[in-house]
Amino acid sequence: MKLDILAIAAHPDDVELGCAGTILAHLAKGDKVGILDLTRGELGTRGTPEIRLAEATDAARVLGIHARENAGIRDGFFRNDEAHQLQLITYIRKYQPEIVLLNATEDRHPDHGRGGALINDACFLSGLRQIQTLDAHGELQEPWRPKFLYHFIQDRYLKPDFIVDVTPHWNQKVAAIRAFRSQFFDPNSQEPTSYISTPDFLDFVRARAEEMGHAIGVKYGEGFTTSRALGVGSLWDLK
Numbered sequence: 306m307k308l309d310i311l312a313i314a315a316h317p318d319d320v321e322l323g324c325a326g327t328i329l330a331h332l333a334k335g336d337k338v339g340i341l342d343l344t345r346g347e348l349g350t351r352g353t354p355e356i357r358l359a360e361a362t363d364a365a366r367v368l369g370i371h372a373r374e375n376a377g378i379r380d381g382f383f384r385n386d387e388a389h390q391l392q393l394i395t396y397i398r399k400y401q402p403e404i405v406l407l408n409a410t411e412d413r414h415p416d417h418g419r420g421g422a423l424i425n426d427a428c429f430l431s432g433l434r435q436i437q438t439l440d441a442h443g444e445l446q447e448p449w450r451p452k453f454l455y456h457f458i459q460d461r462y463l464k465p466d467f468i469v470d471v472t473p474h475w476n477q478k479v480a481a482i483r484a485f486r487s488q489f490f491d492p493n494s495q496e497p498t499s500y501i502s503t504p505d506f507l508d509f510v511r512a513r514a515e516e517m518g519h520a521i522g523v524k525y526g527e528g529f530t531t532s533r534a535l536g537v538g539s540l541w542d543l544k
Contacts (some may be wrong), residue, residue: 326471465528
């Protein structure tokens, strides 16, 4: 399946927290969108890899995306090296996205910045025809390089290069986040408290979205950074 947009992130729930509203906005326009989680989040304080995978499936159903896969890369210990780049290239060539949404360039969790660098490099290398990869059927894959890469902003504040209005999709974004029941606040949970499981964390997520939205005159927004200049065809394209 060829996708218009592929969101790739280190952990299940990274995409929901960082750019689910943007995904929903593009789904509403008829775009085909998928998610690739690099790891199963097995080092997380709460839940298990199996629970996280089931929750990711539930979140995908809430969002209504066209595909979701997990690369099964080792949580916490993956590197931006040849082996991981080649593994990621097979997914990029499989889905041939025009746009890739990816982890922040740097963040509180080291997997986020490292994941962003790995995804960025794999997207470039995926376009080199001398790098050969095989699909699930053992057939050679065609080279493919996404046209645009946009890093979604995560825990640490980064000045956005642009902000997407996600106000119409806010409630559905929150529902997708809450599909990860093991990870976020649950007064009945007997598991240890983590950084993201406190009641205050989802308040922070809302406050960040309100801050981004306020910057462009809307209720809720999601911010992105990019390493390339943004081009528009007309000043009317700027909001």
